[in-house]
Amino acid sequence: MDNQPHLDILERIHASYYQLTAAERKVADYVLANHAQVQFMSITQLADECGAAEATISRFCRSLKLKGFNAFKIELARHSAAVNSREKDDAGSVSGYSLEVGRMANDAVAQTIRLVEPEQVLRAVELLESAPMVVCIGSGGSMIMAQEFAHMFSIVSSKFRAVSDSHLQMSTTATMAPGSAVVLFSYSGATTSGLQVLELAKSRGISTILVTRFPKSPAATLADVVLRCGSNEGPFQFGSVPARIAQLVVIDVLFQEYYHRNQKSCEKNIQSIASALSGMHV
Secondary structure: OOOOOOOOHHHHHHHHHHHOOHHHHHHHHHHHHHHHHHOOOOHHHHHHHHOOOHHHHHHHHHHOOOOOHHHHHHHHHHHHHHHHHHHOOOOOOHHHHHHHHHHHHHHHHHHHHHHOOHHHHHHHHHHHHHOOOEEEEEOOHHHHHHHHHHHHHOOOOOOEEEOOOHHHHHHHHHHOOOOOEEEEEOOOOOOHHHHHHHHHHHHOOOEEEEEEOOOOOHHHHHOOEEEEOOOOOOOOOOOOHHHHHHHHHHHHHHHHHHHHHOHHHHHHHHHHHHHHHHHHOO
């Protein structure tokens, strides 16, 4: 099959359309009609939306001479970038960029608030309360959010810590007591190192909380609690600001509920910290 790899991805789909199987054409039809949205989907989401098996989507990508679904999403992102470049107003200004940044930030917050599931938040806080130790982990930009989580909760309890190195994440989990908790930040819910930690935690009776965009991701099937964040992040965005804002909203919702349920002990710890730090500020 000659897929003419120099062509735009949508042109390649059109060129190869009648050489695809019936099941693959079903995927092609959905992608052609919804390509702007597909670049933000997981393979599980796309399978659900177009009524096809994940294996069919993988074969569809290989039929286009691509290594897999992630490579396919990158091609879709390239197409969108090219279109946006052609449509971009040459008279762009700092004011215009600022308005767009603000719009995306507001959208991320609004999406996340709509995705909040009170029962999941309550369950997560119960696990955090009962855990003798809480380890916060992630990879890349998600690790920054894990550190932010640990930092915010450290002012109300000393049991929260962030572990950034993937080897230390595994070794720490391997020595944690049953009933402890792991909080994993993974936008995709498919990072290999995160999955390995969740599997180990599950085998050791350690509670797991996942913050992700994709509720049907591999990590979501392993976690005890799944907290969803809003904001779409393209394949060329490695930790976009809106995605981080969305995760911060989830963190703050958890923190507010934790503080509300443990107000006396939280206030006592905050006062102790404030007293200790008072001499460090002029």
